[in-house]
Structure formats: structure tokens, C-alpha cells
Amino acid sequence: MSHPIQKIQPSKFPSGPSPITPDQRYWKTFKHSQNLSCQSPVTHISFPPPSRNNLQPSNNDSFVVTTGTRVQIYSIQTRKLIKTITRFSDIAHSAEIRKDGRVMVAGDDSGRIQVFDMKERAILKTWDEHKQPVWTTKFSPTEMTTLMSASDDRTVRLWDLPSQESTTKFIGHSDYVRSGCFLPGTMSKMVVTGSYDTTVRLWDPRIATKSAMTFRHAAPIESVLPLDSGTTILAAADNQISVLDLVAGKPLHIIKNHQKTVTSLCLASQGTRLVSGGLDGHVKMFETSEWNVIAGAKYSSPVLSVSVVASGANQEDRLLAVGMQSGELSVKTRLRGKEKAEAREKKKEMDALLEGTLDMYDAKNKKRKRAEEMTKKNKEAQKNGIGQSSAVQKVNIEVERRPVPETVWERDLRQGKYAHALDAVLEPNLPSAKVFDVFQELRYRNALKIALEDRDDATVVPIFEWVSKYLPYPQYAKTCAFNTTHFYGFCLPEVASRDKHTTSSKLLISNHAHHRTVRYGISTSRERCPTDVSNVVGFTIMLT
Template identity: 50%
Template sequence: MAAEVQPIAQVKLAARPSSLSPEQIYWRSFKTPVKHTSPTKHGITHISQPASSATANPSDYFVVSTGARVQLYSIKTRKLVKTITRFDDIAYSGELRHDSRVLVAGDETGAIQAFDVNSRAILKTWKEQKQPVHVTKWHPKETTSLMSCCDDRTVRLWDLPSDNSIVTLRGHTDYVRSGCFLSGQNSNIIVSGSYDQTVKLWDSRTAGSAVMTFQHVGSVEEVLSMPSGTTIVASAENRVAILDIVAAKPLHMITNHQKTVTSLCIASQGSRLVTGGLDGHMKVFETVGWNVVAGSKYAAPILSLQVITTGTSREDKHIAVGMSDGNLSIKTRLSGEQKVRERERQKEMEALLAGRIEEHDRKKAKLAKKRGAGWERRLRGRDFNGEDADIIIEGNARSQTDKKMKVWDRAMHAQKFAEALDHAIASKQRPIVLSILTELRYRSALRAALENRNESTLQPILHWVWANISSTQYTQICVQVSMTIMDLYSQHVGSSQTISKLVDKLYNQVKEDVVRSQQAIMTKGMLDLLLPDIAA
């Protein structure tokens, strides 16, 4: 019995090298965005996640401050879990303690309140200050200690059982809108940024003057302590300064934003700095040379952002961005198969850097072959017992296959080569046309498919060749087709104005490609001269 007719196998083109860097691919893997809109239409002024602690499990929440409310979102589901609205005016800087049991926030009236997260009851209220408190931060180690920064130009230290502040730090001459505790072993050092264009370091154990002061280029919007505890990042206007507190001098100035940088955070276990600005851009920087490695654009100015981490290893899980139009965007990095691909990418990069890429490729090919052999053995053992087993074709199998076959497949089977090529070109699918031309070449039927054509049937083929000859994946087959057409119709080209125009377009296209090739050859010649010197 005749074998079953199968559709022509589509030619698989070699994958082109990606124009994206591994860093861009990583940050673009944060997908499936969820958008939450503030019920008050206020901007999302602050997003935070509790700092890790050796004595506490990672938190299940991250905190969003918007209008006169503080919202708690689930890290697992990205859904709103709780809302605290017991504020007299706009709330600022909602922060969870590292055990996720107590939340603190300041507001526009100058009040600072501490809440029990489970019951949302007010545990403590301080009304010592009469101007807006834009910053409240928990001490990274002490569970009852926190700091605040206020528009009254002071930085204060508070103890939860006390009714008043225990330390007041004075020295700024304008609003203090940013602050944090220094990371690492020096957690008693407080960093503050002010609209007086300075970043100051204070020793919280004393009430004296600042122990160190850095001058910035403008009003300081945000400060951030890097995990090493020796570097501070501070943003003012559209610039981000990297400050070394050991050498007591600036290390670097980042100027990639076009408008004011409003938010800073760290990611990838402290190896990346993420910035957001009023230009709507989020940018990612590596923390060695401080070069930008990735970024994305949002629809509105960014007021706050945070890379939400999960697990004891603090892996990047979400990118939460708060915007001035009241929208909160949460993008999530997928897990499962994507994590497997990420591990393979890291192994391949390590092998490349170590000069073992060929060994890595051999192991990968060997593993793939081994898996394939296993599937073949299982398939043979299950379906084909014996070397001379008959293959039985059911009576209705061919009719089902014929229904699935495309018109160009049926034409090829009937040896109507010109008709098959016409149908493929009419489909406007380049891979299909390439597959048909490759099959025609394999069957030595390319000339038969192109001969005995008139002006209307030759025109689509010439147009396809002109449109694709510059693509490196199609150049070889386009050259063969054009040479065959010239061989068949060269004496008739002048008799058709339409065909003549197409031939001229093809000529000009090839001429441009030849010029580019000559330029590439000249460049290669110059590089060949340089390579011996570089190697030396």
C-alpha cells in the first residue's frame, strides 16, 4: 500500500542572536502586570517592604501609602489585604516592622501613629511635631526604636513605650524629606536628606551636630543606604550621587534621568540599584561601575517604587511602581520553567567567561541526545514489537490528512509546481514561500515552477525576491530564483514596463547590498591589522 502523503515540512530558520542583553531579558521577564487605582485618586507616594531579620520570617505584605490611607498588599496574590484609614490628613511613609506586627506612618498634620497590623488598632500616637512628617523608619535591629524626618527641619528618634522623642537632631535649614538608618554594623548612624541641598550623617546615640555632611546639586528627594554600609545613594533633581562615607567624598554621579529622581531601591541581593523619576522612566544600574543595564517606561510620572523580594534568599519577585495619577503597577517575575531557563543562562554565561563554552555545549548536546534515545526506547517497546512490523493505514486516514493539507501541499503532491509556488506567495507567509522554494530546489523543479509565465504571474515572484534578498536568511534562495528568472526571461524584460521596473528595483537593492558588503570587508581589513597589536 502506498505511504501516506504528508504536508511539506516547513523550513526552520536559524535563530538570530538576540539584540537584548541578559540583563534586559531578566528585567523584561517581569510580566503579567496588575494595576490598582487609588480610591482617593491621590498619587502613590511610598511603597515599602519590611527589612529582613534573622529573628523573623520574611513578611507576607508590602505597604503602599496613598492619600489618607495606608494599604497592605499580599506578596503572594498581589491583592489588597488590609487598609488603615485612621489619619486626619494625607499619610506618608507607611512602614512595617521586620516582624510585620506593627506599622508606623506619619501624616500631613505632623502626627506619627503606630498600628497593630492584625486589629488595626492605634498603639501609639505622637503629636510633638506640628509640620508634615514625610519619613518614618523602623530601626533595623531594635523592635521599639524608630526615626522620623519632618518639615520642621528636624530628625527625631522615638521609642515605642515613650510619650516623647528621645533624641532630636538639628542642623538642616530646610524641609527634611528623606532619611534612613545606615545598613550593616553602623545601624546607630542616621542618614538624612534635605531641601537645603545637603545629606547629613548623625550618630543617634548623641544629640550633637552631624558627624558628616555632603553637598548635593539640589533639593534632596531620597537617600538610600547600600547593604555594605559604606555607600550612600542620594537623588536630587535629575541626578543621583554615589557617596563614599569611608573616604568622605562622592564616588560617582548618575545623570541618566531627564527629570527629578523621586525614588531609589536596591534589587538582586544588593547588586542592582533601581531608580524612578518624574520622566516616567525606571532604570536599573549595576553597582560596580554604576552603568545602566536595563529600564522601562511608565505612563505617568513615578513617585515611588520598590522591588519586592520573597523567600529567605530575598529573590526578586515583583516590581511595584506608584505613579502620580494614583495607579499602582505590579509586575511579577514568572517562576517554574522560566527559573530553569535562568539557571541554564547563568551556567552558559559562567562557561563562556571561564572559556569552557565548547565543553558546556557538548554536555548539553549529549544530555539532549540521551533524553531522545530514552523516548525512542519507550516508544519502540510500547508500539513496535519486532523489526518487520507492518504499518497499517486506516481507510479514512488519507481523507483526514487531505483535509489538513494546504493548497500548496496538494499542488506539490500533484506535481503542479507553478501552482504550488503561486499559492505560497499569495499566503504572504515568508517561511511558507521559503519552504516551497527549498522543496522545489530539492526536487530539481525550480525551473519548471518558473517557466512559461506571463507578466501577471511573474510579477509576484520578482516582488518577493526584491523584498527578501537583503535578509541573510533568504539571500541564497533569492539569488537562485533571480538567476533562474534572468536565464528564462532576460530577452523579454524590455517588453514589459512593469517587469522592467521590478528588475531595476532588484538591481538597485543588490547594488546597495554590495556597497554594504564592501564596507564590511574594508572594516574587517582594518580590524585584521589591529588584531596582532591587540594580541601583543
């Protein structure tokens, strides 16, 4: 039996920088966009936070959307509308689900705060202490019966579900209070709020008449968001996002990547990414160490609310929900595991249907399923210890090796016809990497001089043109420079001495073009690195 033919191994070049970063690739996995129409602008999107108590697991199978005078509840798994709560006398604001998923709270423009039973949609509690619209309502992350509210009456209040009145009233803002929330972790009893008086204030329930800390900005505060550490707060003011350090009592960084007012902030990837939406129609993602933009998306209408909905035991990002001024709700889903495979198969089926090859696709799919079933049966038989006497037997079959297809230049190289191999690979339609591989093989065999001997100007021109064309490419530069020394060393002098008066104009043009390429490379190198580049390009002495 003859030894199998060894093919020329293709050269491996260093991989350049990837056109997209891992973060961009991650956010591109949010596909399968579903656009839902609402009758009014979508002002708020939320989902129940994860429960830290194993005895009270989080029922995070739904997320709520506040739009107009209604609150719509959607399924995270199916993205379908489950329930609608319409028991509001005016425009609703900031509907939030408690972490156990059983209770929801929302405010409205009448100043009323209502608490609903998620299952029956019944009103469990109503408070009317606020005299102007209530824009923010939030449940405490640690206490199941405690919640806060912020209103245009310039007050911030704490509530207890069993009581009929507010337990604490914070006074200090001089304008509308449009955003607020509890701090996480060990500081969960403290409240942070943002107001149109351009201040972000930190409140301690033990001192209701005075804020514990105040940060002043140059524009009204639209949204505040604490990081999971509890010592850093993000505040959106105009088109900027301030990163505030509670320990140092000063701003750490100011993000200036939006063109218009930032309206919404949320965290993603378990608190390691910040997502912002603005009136410029952009949703931008930031990393939380240097606060650089890592990804983004453009929407057709000003963005009023954005939320990255997480689900599962590991709280993995599942949905990217964006609410817009036009009343459109965009929901993008990040598929995982089996769902991704099913979506891929569905896309293949639709492509086959459009191309008219559905029968071929079905036949291939049935064949694949039969093979999977046989593999499964074989594994089960081996697991159960069925031996050679059973229906499942191991048969050793020696598969005859098919001869490896050989290209023309590979055959010429194997037969020692180096000049013919070089001529064959220089066809116009062949990729440059193939020519490079042949030059490398000739150099490895020390046969480049043999391949260039006894040539006239007609056979030299294609080689010369290829070298001149790919000399500026870094991956080919070393080989092209090596080949050029051979051309100027013995190939071109041989042609010129043999055909002194008949040298073609095409060869002369190629020679001049090669000189221009080398001169341009030298001048560019000297501009970028003002040193002697003659050592780098050793053959430049030929230009004189």
C-alpha cells in the same frame, strides 16, 4: 503498507533580536491593575522588611499607604483595605511597619511621632520633641525597639520605645530634613539622611554633633536609599539620582533619565533592581550594575511614592504599588503558578461570554475536567499496584495513521514535475518562505535547470519578480543570487533568442527593476564596507 509521504521540511532562519528584553517581559507580568481612590495625595507606601531571625518571623501579609490624615492598611493577597488609622491631628507622613508586623510608626505635620498597635490600632507611644513636621520615621533593621525620625526642624533623632525622650539628637543640617533611614548589614547602627540643604549626611550615634560623611549635591535631596551591601547609597536630587560610594567617599554614577524631580526610590528583585518615581509621571526600573533603564511605565499623574511589595519565604516581587498626586493608588499584581492559570481560565470564560459561545466553553471545560479526573485515577491505581485484572487496564490499540495532506507543489515535486511545482508555489497569496523552500528543494535535487527550461516570458516573469523582490532580504539573498546566475546563464538568453521581437514589456521592466535592486545593494555595501564587493555578489558582472 506504503511508506508515508515525506513532507518538505520548512527552512529555519536565524532568529533576530527579540523586540523585548527579559527584564521588560518580567515587568510586563505585573498585570491585573487595580486603581484605588484616596481623598488626598498618596505620599508614602511601605511594607514590613523580611526578618533575618527565624525566632521572629516577618508578618508581611499587609502593606501600608500614607495619605492625608490617615494611614490605610491593605492585604497583599487580596489588595483589599483591611484597616484605617485616623488618629492624627494633622497630615500624616511615612508610616512604617516593624519587621514583626505588630507595630507601626508614623509622623505628622504637628511634629508628633506616634507608635500604633497593628491589631487593635491603639496608640502605644507618643513623642512631641520635634517642633516642626516629621517627614520620615524608620525602624532599625536589627533592633526591635530602636527607630529614627527626620524633621523640618533640621534635626535627626534616634528613639527607644521604652524611653520617654530621644536617645540621640543629630545636629548638622541647615534646612528641612525630608528623608532618611538606617544602613543595612553590619552598619545598621548608622543613619543616612537627605536634606533640602542639598547634602546627604552619614551619622554615627557615637558622634551626634557632627556627621561622619557628607555628600553635596546641586539640588535639594528628596529621597535616600541604601543598597543591601551597605556601602552604596542612592540619593534623588531634582531629576537626577546619585550613586554614592561610602568607601571611596565620592559619587560613582549619576542617573539622568527623569525629566522632572524624582520623588521616590525603592529596590526590587531582592535588591538587584532600582525603581524610581517622579513628578513627570514616569516609573522607571534600573539594573544595579551599569544603572541602565530596563523598563518603565507612564502614569496619569505625578508620582509621589512607589514600592515593590515582596512576599513569601523567598521574598518574590508581588505587587507594584504607585501613589500619585491626584490621590490615586495604582496596584499591579504579579500572578504566580495556580493564580496565573485561574486568571487565564477566567479570561477565556469572559471572552466566550462576549462571543456568545459560553455553552461550548462549558462543555469543553467539563470534558477537560473529566479527562483530568481519569488521568488522576489512573495514576493513583498504578501507584497502588493495581494490575491487569482491575478495572484500570492497559489496552494497546494500534491507531491507523491518516494520510498526510499534500500540497500541489509537494505532489508535483514527488512526481518529478519540477516546472509545475515552481509555477504552483508562485501564487500571489502564498508566503515567501514556501517559495524559498521549493527553490532549496530544487537546488538540493539539482533540478533548478530542469524547472527553468522551455519557458516563455509569461512564465519567467513571476520567478524573476520574486527573486528581485526578496534579493535584499539577508535570509533569501544567497538563494536569490544563485537563481539569478541561472536566469542570466541560460533562461533569459533562451527566451530572448526565441522571441527576439516579441519579448514582453513586463519582462523588460522586471529586468530593469532587478538591475536597480542589485546596483543599490552594491552601492550600499560599498558605503558600509569600502571594499571590493564583486566577490560577494558574483553575478554583478552581468550588469555591464
